[in-house]
Amino acid sequence: MKVRQIGEHGWLRAVLPHLAAAARRRDVLVGPGDDAAVLASAGRPLVLTTDALREGVHFRSGWAPWPLLGRRAFRANASDLAAMGAVPRAALLALDVPPAMPVRALTAFVRGFAADARRHGAALVGGNVSRGARFGATVTLLGTLPGPAVTRDGARPGDTIFVTGRLGAAAFAVRALRAGRAGRLPLPPVRLRAGVRLASLASAMLDVSDGLVQDLGHLCRASHVAARLDLALVPCVPEAVRLGRAGRLVAATGGEDYELVFTVPAANLGRLARARLGCAVTPIGVIERGRSVRVVDAGRAVRVGRVGFDHLR
């Protein structure tokens, strides 16, 4: 059987239970399968995450200036730390470099990455260079937890589902760029402060990297619950709003927004309203008993074709 027959998420569902069982150690507080791993330490717990940005998969040449691509690579990873309630401390950058790549482009990418990392608390402390047919960067961030960690598996029926910021900027930029129209990939937000503060309020949290509907499905699966997501409530970029339901569906399944999706028990809603998160948060649905994500629009069920991005399909 080829991996495309089961897809990225199908393969992960098959292999993760074995890997999680093998990683069960006293010092592994959160193992494989969440946004990041959490390790016990003499001081604050350590948080580790890795993610890749590849030409031809995540972007095409010319879709954004090289320094911005470097910042995107950092922020896509920082988002995984934010989703755990962690803050970054150190970064590693493993590069795949085509020999014909201009030196200036390579250096601009690395400097863009390092500057953005430093601005958000992380020193670029190491990396690797390998030849590649196309440019790629694999980022690792080591972070620490100022407060509690928040995982994907704590959502309970009755919890309200929220999202930070608004969705769709990346999806609409990619649509325009693919169609040959002017545009460039947006710079993702940094939700580190919000992540730390939400960690003591939210019952579950993850970042929207592969599409809200699909990522919410991961949260539901981990928490053994269902979700009702109201499309009309999802905060979207103006391009999505203008297109009505179809536009909102693009925003809710497009991915690469790097906003945080989280669930809050009724008892914490008052504290959430008073929390200084540095960004808007919008209620978009509710956690229910069951096992799936139901998408509704003003009370009526919406059929969603593709729920998000799968790397292997």
Added chain:
Amino acid sequence: MKVRQIGEHGWLRAVLPHLAAAARRRDVLVGPGDDAAVLASAGRPLVLTTDALREGVHFRSGWAPWPLLGRRAFRANASDLAAMGAVPRAALLALDVPPAMPVRALTAFVRGFAADARRHGAALVGGNVSRGARFGATVTLLGTLPGPAVTRDGARPGDTIFVTGRLGAAAFAVRALRAGRAGRLPLPPVRLRAGVRLASLASAMLDVSDGLVQDLGHLCRASHVAARLDLALVPCVPEAVRLGRAGRLVAATGGEDYELVFTVPAANLGRLARARLGCAVTPIGVIERGRSVRVVDAGRAVRVGRVGFDHLR
């Protein structure tokens, strides 16, 4: 200018001083440019390293069974920790997967990696999956330092140069495989115990990943010294010995041996002789004043063409 015009090591020499300066923080004990980074921590210092294994660059399909490739990926990284005197604790595995890859091959690689990591103290705690035209794995290891860290920059004139184990197994396997002869990539050694013990004896250390002559050059550059390397003393696999000087040159420039090269001051030679390292160590030369690596064979200078592997040339 294209990166192939300056090469991997040329680019790194240009960019590393800037990155090292930017990473200068009180909690960064060793920054970019060594085998691994070292970070201060409430307990033992933390050590971070990353490395990649890519089909078409580091191996071709059929050169080794998938579980062995997984173990190679772990060991190539563990070697960087060993070269700092560190031991692994946690691993991340970022995969590039062609959609047509058999599920069985992908799972075998990951399980081979995880089992070897666990055997050597590291839990596989997370990772990433991205689509790729060819298979690739980017590994990150987080380790800790049981004793002192040993960097590349402490070698002094008069120190003796040693290498663990013997060299050339990977280079001769690759030659045979490229020529269509039977064979398979060897399983690299694990020098973690030796690394920890050598950390309190050696003045400088690194692992042989891109060829002994080239890697020794990195050590000399970092330490502002020269080296005289005696080819006749380099411990080599039998295939190299049989071919005489040409064979020894292949072993000394071939790379991917993942042995440790280290320098020892005269005062520590007695302790080295008594140290229980779990492997042979062989004196192969001496550190001198100057700036380059001189290769000699029974006292006569040897011209070395290609000193080792450069990813971008």
